[in-house]
Amino acid sequence: MDLLEEPGCSRPEEAIDRAFGTSIAGARALCVLSASSAGVLSRISDLGCGGGILFLLVGQEDAPPADLRPLAQQLELPLLTPAVPQDCASLLGEGFALSGKIAAPVLAEVGPWLLDAASMVEFPQGQSASLLDYQRESGRFVRLPGAEKQKIQLAERRKALLSWLEVSPCVTRKGEGETGLIVTGGMAHSVPQMERLAVLQLGMGWPVNLEEIRRFSQSVEHLYLLEKGRYLAPILAEAGIPVEPGLPWAPEETISPDLPARPPQLCPGCPWRGVLYTLKKEKASVFVESGCLSLGAGLLMKGVDGCGAGSPLALAMGFAASRPGKAGKTAALLTAQGWEGCSFAQLGDFSSSRIFAVVLEDAAQPAQLTPQQVARAMDIPIVEADSHSLSQIRDGVRSCMARPGSVLILHGSCAAKEESLPAHRVDRELCTGCRQCLRMGCPAISFPEHKSAIDPNCCAGCGLCGEICPVKAIQKGEKA
Template structure:
């Protein structure tokens, strides 16, 4: 049995391989992305990037009905997108096993909210497993398929940033090859007309009761009894924090099944202790269950609802003691995230700021356009919302607003959920300007291919969506392409389209500066003799430009020679 040091996400992929999974469909979303990237390296499994999480879940469901074990992965906000099919898939169940992995992001390292996906499991009435390290990621993945097929249900695997992106030892085993299960036509099971769905709801409630019985004796819900007076009920990464903070000084009930939760097991565990704490990040999910059972537990009155926990936080809140930590002699300067040197989005946002327009923003690395010194974004809700929110903004404020407002959306995000919003603009007619920031890749999550790039997840040639043709096909008559490195062209296009009496699309097209195939120009230099220290070049927020001794200086190790800054210098000091 080979041992490997794997990320939690890589361990999930290994679990998929060992469980005999055949079909994997996902949309990239940090912190879940590496699951599908790692799975794509196993040729025995078909892996794909889907246009969005809803499509991915539907692909996985279809594969399951077709008799193959299937899987899809997403981040927590992706589960919102997939919720429509997921809630009904709970009624339908499976043929071969189906598992969905959702990675929550406590602390919002790369997310627009901090939701707790356990609530989705409860609302959809689906079982959820929650691993605490990489070995459990692999084992719980394989267990999820056993439960899926035993109880005729999709199963959710709940991860979080620290579990997904931490490494620990994993014992790897051989793949179990499984034949396709036969498909049998069964409309009463698989077609959710009201007449068929009503009895299925009853079956789902009965299934939950059986799953609760299973949870009472499940090995993944385990007690560690150290004979202490204080006991702690916890799960997932919170168990790791508590265990490291408190050692063997307390008793533990580690819940590997996040939903449904056991009852008798919890009651018996709590009965042996003088004080019972519930330690869980985000919502009071376990705590509420315990209190519903009549237990007096200490939870969110002591532990915060917001942000990540840590060993230090847990120990302080449980004991009042400050854990020893290394202190830095000098304060590390704040380093907020910025758009990269040569980022094609920078010029667009500078032009938007200069023209003082309202910018309806979206999800991607271009969301950094909201940060100083650009400060060129007014709102950001979710994937695809920039386009539809702009339409609503303009319908509310009228013709004058249409002349001073735009939406910005990336190419991958536009395919994900911006297309239908653009259809709304064309169909219900607002003179809205949509800027598609086409950098030829899915940038924010680490350069994954998407339906506009012409390549699939393995880098093989694939059909590529023609953005210009697509925009025209949905009813947009004015579509133009600009190079974001050419500030004059960007500004001219922006002014013209804002004055147009019909909806329009501007496609800002240039590949991400970090793509390996992109050939950069020689770095630029600032002539100290010509520079007057006006700091106009600092307005674009390029990390390569700084001020020293009152003069602009360009770091040759960072500059990619994009030339955007040259048009800002009235003295022609940059060349």
């Protein structure tokens, strides 16, 4: 099936209706919404759909994740809760299949555990979905007085959903033992490796597959529950499924914050990687916006000192004011939108401060005002560099360090929104195993058999690793 990408919508109602109209026409539709806007779905939740329709509900990175299960129950719409990127890829097709079976929208939660993930996934072999025949049906896509049609549709939906639960692939069991643990959604990341622990991973937040849970509880001697909030616990209690309090491990056995199940990392080809690497080499203190930039604090890079409430300029100025020795060696990293949103008063304070700023002018996400226009309006000195040139970045950073109150403007694009260049490759005859390239913190680079290797399916071709290789063992790839 061809993918038709519609332009972004300014309101959730507009996005929902655009997807709903696509579904009415008989095609499949995928709609991405903020989780905080999910309540708007109540306006179509009791209506049918033509082609399958899947709503991805994305949590905000700077806000605590909301529990969407009560809302799904209220709307009577199934909610998929993938735990890892591979689950997300697998459940997309399952979500469309389920939507077609029950003739209703399906929800899928995209929580922080997926937003920060950057890993390769394998999409299952799918079947093409042809455009369904369209026929106007009174009450199917329109809410009528009395709502008799909707009542019939809801009854048919419940029946189809119950039959689907009997064969649902959204429940997986791992391990064997006398101790059982039920895990929901992204909480799977908090389960340590334990012997004789059976885990039942629920990939669906609603409806709850009580029969599968009951069978699981009967196969273990002790049953525990790990969930976000307290939605499932009272449901299990009402169903007579006994769950013991607490968890089957001591607090010290939980995963260490230094060893996450999925190390946070910037994507291959990220335009921020070069400047984070350079700032770390220059021993600068770095403060960033929330979101992708915070991944620079992960195990592979370890290049970020702080991420505050939304103003890295203020955060960096507060740090530098208390650390006179860091004058000129404190940087605030912002997107063009964040730079544009700074107040005149804040930019005035910045221009006379002891810090410098690095702003990404992302060609894929332009701001209303360019970073240069904002800087010139406040008489802030400007230095510019290509995000994929370490030499330009190094010269630019050193220039800004020598002149606090200036801004380094990076030219680049989000790697997820631009076409990748040919993947680089490692000449294993030249590679000495010095590990210099690993310091770039790129997930495309590995170190098998004491030599560097680059995954061609992951590499974005930015070339930063080749710049730091002392023996030039990393070489440009060729166009296919």
